[in-house]
Structures are given as C-alpha cells and as structure tokens.
Amino acid sequence: MRRCAPGAPRMSRRIYGPFNRVEGDLEVQVEIADGRVAAAWVNSPLYRGFEQILHGKDPRDALVYTPRICGICSVSQSMAAAAALRDAAGTTEADNGALAANLVLACENLTDHLTHFYLFFMPDFARADYAARPGFDAVAARFKAQTGSAARDMLPARAAFLHLTGILAGKWPHSLALQPGGTTRAIEPQEKAQLRGIVAMFRRFLESTMFDDRLEHVTELDSVAALQRWATSHPRSDFGCFLRIAAELQLDALGRGGSRFLSYGAYTLHGVPLFARGIWDGGPRPFDAAGITEDISHAWLQGQPGPMHPLRGCTLPAIDNAAGYTWCKAPRLDGKVMETGALARQVVDGHPLAHDLAADGSSVLARVVARLLELARVLPAMEQWIAELQPGAPFCNTTEVPDEADGVGLVEAARGSLGHWLRIRKGRILNYQIIAPTTWNFSPRDAVGTPGALEQALVGTPVSADAASSAAVQHVVRSFDPCMVCTVH
Amino acid sequence: MADRLNLLWLQSGGCGGCSMSLLNAEGPDLYTTLDVAGIDLLWHPSLSEASADEFVALLQAIVDGRQRLDILCLEGAVMHGPGGSGRFHMLAGTGRSLRDWLADLSMRARYTVAVGSCAAFGGITAAGGNAVEATGLQYDGARGGALLPAQWTSPGGLPVVNVAGCPVHPGWVTDTLAQLAQGELGPAALDELTRPRSYTDHLVHHGCPRNEFYEFKASAEKPSDQGCMMEHLGCLGTQARADCNIRPWNGGGSCLKGGYACINCTAPGFEEPGRPFTETRKIGGIPVGLPSDMPKAWFVALASLAKAATPERLRRNAVADHITVRPSVRRSK
Numbered sequence: 001m002r003r004c005a006p007g008a009p010r011m012s013r014r015i016y017g018p019f020n021r022v023e024g025d026l027e028v029q030v031e032i033a034d035g036r037v038a039a040a041w042v043n044s045p046l047y048r049g050f051e052q053i054l055h056g057k058d059p060r061d062a063l064v065y066t067p068r069i070c071g072i073c074s075v076s077q078s079m080a081a082a083a084a085l086r087d088a089a090g091t092t093e094a095d096n097g098a099l100a101a102n103l104v105l106a107c108e109n110l111t112d113h114l115t116h117f118y119l120f121f122m123p124d125f126a127r128a129d130y131a132a133r134p135g136f137d138a139v140a141a142r143f144k145a146q147t148g149s150a151a152r153d154m155l156p157a158r159a160a161f162l163h164l165t166g167i168l169a170g171k172w173p174h175s176l177a178l179q180p181g182g183t184t185r186a187i188e189p190q191e192k193a194q195l196r197g198i199v200a201m202f203r204r205f206l207e208s209t210m211f212d213d214r215l216e217h218v219t220e221l222d223s224v225a226a227l228q229r230w231a232t233s234h235p236r237s238d239f240g241c242f243l244r245i246a247a248e249l250q251l252d253a254l255g256r257g258g259s260r261f262l263s264y265g266a267y268t269l270h271g272v273p274l275f276a277r278g279i280w281d282g283g284p285r286p287f288d289a290a291g292i293t294e295d296i297s298h299a300w301l302q303g304q305p306g307p308m309h310p311l312r313g314c315t316l317p318a319i320d321n322a323a324g325y326t327w328c329k330a331p332r333l334d335g336k337v338m339e340t341g342a343l344a345r346q347v348v349d350g351h352p353l354a355h356d357l358a359a360d361g362s363s364v365l366a367r368v369v370a371r372l373l374e375l376a377r378v379l380p381a382m383e384q385w386i387a388e389l390q391p392g393a394p395f396c397n398t399t400e401v402p403d404e405a406d407g408v409g410l411v412e413a414a415r416g417s418l419g420h421w422l423r424i425r426k427g428r429i430l431n432y433q434i435i436a437p438t439t440w441n442f443s444p445r446d447a448v449g450t451p452g453a454l455e456q457a458l459v460g461t462p463v464s465a466d467a468a469s470s471a472a473v474q475h476v477v478r479s480f481d482p483c484m485v486c487t488v489h
Numbered sequence: 490m491a492d493r494l495n496l497l498w499l500q501s502g503g504c505g506g507c508s509m510s511l512l513n514a515e516g517p518d519l520y521t522t523l524d525v526a527g528i529d530l531l532w533h534p535s536l537s538e539a540s541a542d543e544f545v546a547l548l549q550a551i552v553d554g555r556q557r558l559d560i561l562c563l564e565g566a567v568m569h570g571p572g573g574s575g576r577f578h579m580l581a582g583t584g585r586s587l588r589d590w591l592a593d594l595s596m597r598a599r600y601t602v603a604v605g606s607c608a609a610f611g612g613i614t615a616a617g618g619n620a621v622e623a624t625g626l627q628y629d630g631a632r633g634g635a636l637l638p639a640q641w642t643s644p645g646g647l648p649v650v651n652v653a654g655c656p657v658h659p660g661w662v663t664d665t666l667a668q669l670a671q672g673e674l675g676p677a678a679l680d681e682l683t684r685p686r687s688y689t690d691h692l693v694h695h696g697c698p699r700n701e702f703y704e705f706k707a708s709a710e711k712p713s714d715q716g717c718m719m720e721h722l723g724c725l726g727t728q729a730r731a732d733c734n735i736r737p738w739n740g741g742g743s744c745l746k747g748g749y750a751c752i753n754c755t756a757p758g759f760e761e762p763g764r765p766f767t768e769t770r771k772i773g774g775i776p777v778g779l780p781s782d783m784p785k786a787w788f789v790a791l792a793s794l795a796k797a798a799t800p801e802r803l804r805r806n807a808v809a810d811h812i813t814v815r816p817s818v819r820r821s822k
Contacts, residue, residue: 018534020537046568071508146537151520
C-alpha cells in the first residue's frame with residue numbers, strides 16, 4: 001500500500017486521524033499530487049470481535065449482543081438479528097409488532113439523520129478555514145461546534161422524538177423489545193395519542209427549523225433545478241442554509257463516487273417495503289443476496305482462502321497480515337463495489353430528486369440532500385403506521401428457534417444496508433456474520449486492488465498545503481455519515 | 490462557588506451508545522446541563538470541532554503538563570490485545586495504542602470517570618472468551634486492578650468513578666459530573682465497586698410497574714406478557730443495582746416498561762450470565778438468583794403463599810399483553 005507512482009510530481013502523503021464527529025474510530029491516509037488526493041486508504045483501527053463472541057451462544061442471545069455493536073444503529077442491529085432469527089424459525093411477526101418495529105427503526109434512522117446534519121456535518125462549515133467567506137458569521141453563530149444555536153434547538157427536539165422509542169421499546173439505545181415474533185410492548189389506546197403527539201412535535205421542528213416548509217413540499221421536489229428554486233425561496237431554513245453553502249462550495253462536484261447503489265428495502269409491512277429493495281447500476285437491477293461476498297485480502301484478518309459469502313465466512317484477527325491496513329473486510333456484490341445509504345435507498349426507490357442528484361454518480365451534496373429528503377418522506381409514513389396500530393390485538397407471536405437452521409436478516413439502517421447471516425447447529429450459534437453499511441462504504445481494496453467506495457470518492461479532493469484540517473476531505477468523509485463501530489464489530 | 494472543571498471524553502472498545510444516551514439528556518439539554526454544572530467540554534468525539542492533528546496536539550499538551558485536565562471520561566473498554574500489545578485499538582494518526590495514551594492521561598487528570606460497563610469492568614466487549622483482552626480502567630470484571638492498579642487514586646484523590654450501565658442513563662453521568670464539579674463526590678458517595686451510590690443504592694425492582702405481579706408471583710410466560718419476568722424470562726431486577734424504574738428513560742421508559750427482562754447491565758460480568766439472557770435458571774422450580782437480601786427459606790415460603798393467594802385478575806393479566814381483567818370496584822353502602 002505504500003507504493004508511490006514513480007515520477008509523479010509533488011507527491012506527498014498525509015494521515016488524517018483520529019476523525020471525530022463520526023461514530024467510532026477512523027484514520028484516512030491519502031497520497032497527494034498537485035494539490036489533490038491521488039489515492040486513499042481507509043483504516044478502521046478498532047477491533048472488538050462480536051462474531052467470535054456470538055459463536056456458541058444461544059441464538060436468542062444475539063438480541064442482547066448485536067444491538068451493542070453500535071450505540072447509534074442499535075435498533076437496526078436488533079431488527080436485523082430479529083429478522084435473521086425469524087427467517088431461521090420460519091415464522092412471522094404480529095401485525096402490530098411489525099408496525100411498532102418499523103416505528104422504532106424509523107425513529108432511530110431519522111434521529112441519526114438529524115444528529116448527523118446538526119452535530120457531525122454542518123459544524124465543518126463554521127471552521128476558521130472558511131472565515132473569509134461571505135455570510136460566515138451567520139453560519140458560525142448557527143452551526144459552530146458546541147456553541148452554535150442550532151444544536152440547542154435540535155437537542156431537545158431529538159430527545160423528545162426519542163420518547164417514541166421510550167414508549168414502544170423501553171429505551172434507546174439498546175432495547176430488547178424487538179423480537180422475531182414482533183415487539184414486547186403492547187400499546188394502550190391512549191398511548192396511540194401520545195405517539196401521535198410525539199411525531200407531531202417532531203414534524204413541527206422539521207417544518208419550522210429544518211425546512212421552513214411542509215414536509216410534503218420537500219418530498220415533491222423532483223429535480224436539482226426544483227431544489228435550487230426551493231433553496232432560494234427558503235433561505236431561513238437550515239436546509240436552505242446548507243444548500244446555499246453547497247452551491248458556493250460546489251459540493252455537487254466534491255466526493256464524487258460511483259453510480260452503483262444497493263438497498264435491501266426499508267420498512268417492510270406484509271412483505272412490501274416502503275422503500276424498494278434492489279440495486280441501481282446504470283438502471284434498476286434485481287438484487288440477489290447470494291452474490292454478496294467478503295474479501296479479507298487487505299484486512300488484518302485470516303481464515304478465508306478467498307472472497308466468501310457471509311454465511312460461510314469467518315472473522316479471525318491476524319495483526320501481522322502484511323497486506324492489511326484495516327480491520328474492515330471488503331464486501332462486494334457480484335464482485336463490484338457498492339455505495340449504500342440514504343442516497344442509495346432513494347435512488348433504488350426511484351425518487352426523481354435522488355435520480356437527478358446522482359445522475360453522474362454520488363456526491364457530497366447528493367448524500368446530504370438524500371438524508372434530509374428521507375426526514376421528509378419517512379415522518380408521514382410514521383403517522384400512518386401509528387394510525388394502523390390496533391390496541392388489544394397481539395404485538396408478538398410466539399417463536400420457537402429451531403436447533404438446526406440458517407437465517408438471514410437484511411434491513412436498512414440510517415447509513416444503509418445491514419445484513420446478519422446466522423447458522424444454528426445443535427441449538428447454538430455456529431456462525432454469525434455481520435456486514436454493516438459502513439463496511440460497504442469504507443471498504444478497503446479487494447484482492448484485485450479495487451478501492452472501496454470512500455477510497456474512490458476521495459480521489460480528486462483538493463487538499464490545501466497549509467490547512468491542517470483540509471476541510472474538503474472532512475466534508476467527503478462525513479458525507480457518508482460513517483459508523484465505524486458497526487464497520488468493524 | 491467551585492472553579493469550573495474541564496472534561497476530555499475518549500472512546501475505546503465500545504459502541505458509542507453511552508454518548509448517544511448522554512445526548513438524550515433533557516430538561517435541560519446536555520450542553521445546558523453541563524454549563525450550569527460548571528463543566529466545560531475540552532473535547533468530545535461526537536461534539537467537538539477539533540479533529541486529527543489539532544486533537545492529537547491537545548492530547549500531547551495534556552500529557553506534557555501544558556494543558557490542565559480536570560475530568561477524563563472513558564467510554565468503552567481498555568483494549569489490551571492482541572497479546573498485550575494494545576493493537577486492537579490504535580489511536581488513529583498517532584501509531585500508539587489508546588491504552589498507552591490512557592495510561593499517561595489518567596496520571597494527569599484530576600478525576601477519571603469510566604462511563605458505561607465496558608469502561609468500568611470490560612462489559613460486552615469482554616464477552617465470549619474475551620479474545621481481545623478487554624478490561625475496565627481499574628477493574629477486570631469484578632476484580633480490582635486492570636490498566637490502573639486496584640489501590641490507585643487519581644490526583645484528585647478518587648479511584649476511577651465507575652458510572653456503569655449498558656448504556657448509562659444520561660442522568661447518571663450528568664449527576665456524577667455535577668457532584669464532582671461541586672466537590673460533593675467523596676469516597677463515601679461511591680459503592681463497593683466505586684459506582685456512584687446516587688443510583689446504585691437502588692434496585693431496578695424499585696418502582697417496577699410489574700410489582701403487583703411480583704408480589705403474587707403472577708408470571709409472564711412469553712415476550713409481551715404483562716406479568717413478572719423473574720420466574721421464567723430471566724429478569725434480574727430484584728438484584729440489579731440501578732434506579733431505572735424510578736428515573737425514567739426516554740420520557741417514561743425502562744427495560745421493564747418496555748416489556749423485557751432486566752439483564753443487570755450495571756454489574757461486572759453481566760455479559761456472561763451462564764444461561765440464555767431471557768431464560769431463568771431454576772433448581773427444583775425455584776429461581777437460582779433470589780431477590781437481594783432475601784433469605785431463601787422465606788422466599789420459598791412467601792412465594793408459595795403468594796401463588797396460592799394470586800387474585801384471578803393478576804393470574805389472567807400476567808399472561809396477556811393488555812389488561813383483560815380490571816380491578817374491581819368496592820361499592821360503599
């Protein structure tokens with residue numbers, strides 16, 4: 001990995017890390033030529049070994065361990081584990097339980113989008129690097145880390161929104177409420193009213209502060225041109241502020257990634273997802289999970305002779321693998337690098353704005369807009385799910401986990417496609433493999449040397465010689481909303 | 490008025506969930522809570538602007554004694570593996586293990602606080618065979634002495650303050666920090682595992698909404714049943730030390746209110762219960778883990794009496810997911 005292209009002009013290397021305002025630990029090494037990133041290597045420097053922890057456990061215990069892979073995607077992990085157990089048991093969820101699980105997952109996903117925008121992503125525009133730009137003082141007053149006014153508006157709205165999970169799942173993060181047969185907490189009639197109130201308050205926050213507009217109007221934006229017109233007419237909103245900055249800094253040209261997107265399909269009820277399952281590779285393509293493999297050639301791992309499907313894969317540390325530069329595996333679909341996340345979800349689902357934004361591939365702008373588009377699209381669905389809850393009807397079907405079975409749980413976390421692959425033998429977990437969204441996005445090179453999604457997206461990013469922070473690199477990395485504790489678990 | 494204290498927050502072998510839970514602080518929000526408590530955030534991984542070189546320079550200044558540090562918070566376990574090298578968690582950009590950074594920083598910080606059961610005892614990260622050699626800062630499970638020796642005290646005169654929980658309640662952290670800032674957190678305020686007694690003097694059982702079911706041994710049999718979960722579903726609320734059912738989570742929740750068992754997540758070793766988490770181990774039909782401080786003979790006697798006296802209402806409601814039999818109305822003449 002430390003090769004330099006011979007004769008390349010003004011080549012230098014730089015290590016960025018530790019990256020903060022991402023979930024977990026991250027180091028990025030770049031090779032710089034002529035003031036731009038020429039190549040990048042992404043390192044996930046923390047290994048905990050959940051797959052080894054799970055080996056030999058009672059399968060139901062996955063519901064305790066896997067949420068604790070990640071404090072920010074905890075419900076997504078619960079949901080994937082419950083889905084894998086349900087698949088293994090060959091049972092179904094109670095209708096109320098499926099609605100409640102979708103509500104709790106949506107609450108987490110929207111909370112994560114909100115947290116990313118206000119706490120992780122926007123504060124970079126209040127960096128001193130941008131002090132000379134017009135309008136900087138207002139941006140800094142609003143979004144400066146720790147002192148900006150936006151976080152003081154957002155934190156109470158976030159905490160109040162999570163009361164929904166307090167009712168439906170006891171607490172967030174790390175709930176045991178999501179089970180293979182549904183959820184453990186049945187709702188009383190008046191609690192439907194409470195849930196409606198919580199979602200209504202969050203709608204108010206979004207419509208007053210984030211958008212200064214009805215969610216339905218944001219959802220209807222169908223092209224980049226329409227988005228630009230909207231930005232001009234909603235300058236007071238935080239989204240409008242971002243769009244103005246994005247236009248000035250040309251964030252549509254920054255962090256350009258590929259055009260291959262993956263989504264497992266999100267918020268399924270009665271077998272029908274709210275956001276479609278599939279892949280996008282120049283056009284809609286069917287998705288077959290059998291085409292997923294993980295490659296360990298550039299990871300500090302051992303035990304796989306080559307790329308393997310996760311049901312057969314293994315995760316064993318090997319710190320001395322000389323070709324390794326990260327603990328992260330390299331997942332591929334039919335051998336190809338995929339980008340996953342809100343943008344992928346919206347592209348695969350066919351939202352016209354997402355399609356227009358990603359017409360020439362993903363970008364910092366497209367990734368951020370897709371997250372906020374989801375805030376607008378998912379909240380009305382939550383209102384509908386609450387209306388469909390039927391107090392008095394079951395929330396949880398009885399499930400017997402068999403002694404011998406395989407199971408797969410595929411869900412969409414905030415950051416994208418999350419899969420759990422489970423093999424049960426003699427009533428115990430024989431193998432449990434997890435591929436998290438950021439494992440896809442922050443994948444290292446594979447055996448043929450193809451870099452992962454972020455490694456590709458960083459190429460071409462301008463790097464100023466003097467600024468230690470290199471704001472553009474930070475924008476690109478954070479535009480993926482990485483979750484490193486999920487990536488390597 | 491005590492001087493304001495600054496706080497540095499680091500993460501290692503954990504999930505970041507304690508930070509996420511901390512952000513749930515409300516009435517007031519986290520920033521305001523810390524501000525009025527007299528605490529200034531020197532750096533936090535989710536909240537601060539400084540990244541990469543700027544942050545490493547800050548750490549170095551603390552180690553060199555050029556930057557004062559009052560409170561060092563660690564979230565996540567200390568990673569000693571593989572083979573004692575610490576290389577399962579290298580601090581990005583420094584080529585040095587976070588364990589080694591922590592050893593230096595804890596010598597400088599006036600107080601050191603372990604946030605969550607991983608940082609306190611090893612926690613979930615130490616589950617399985619603990620192949621990653623995870624420990625807490627000052628405890629390896631229930632045994633004193635880990636990265637820091639058992640008898641160690643910080644320059645401020647306290648052992649590592651173990652705000653255990655998986656995750657922590659935001660109030661456990663903010664109360665502890667506020668007491669530290671006011672000089673009100675002395676050794677007597679910590680329990681036998683140096684956890685703040687403010688929440689570990691309670692049992693999860695206190696205020697449990699299922700208490701009436703417990704009293705009459707009207708037990709839940711499957712997930713979503715309303716009855717007591719001690720007899721069949723693995724609940725450890727009568728032994729677990731925390732105030733979860735007195736101090737609400739996320740508005741009004743708790744594990745018990747959410748319909749699932751307490752797994753005793755504030756205790757060392759909770760990650761390996763030696764049985765499936767949601768199944769009660771019994772000998773002769775009697776749960777192995779009895780309520781704290783309860784003599785076995787009395788428990789058996791009271792339980793059999795209570796079972797015999799269980800009202801029909803509780804017997805039926807215990808195995809339903811909603812109230813099917815209402816309390817009766819006593820009519821006055």
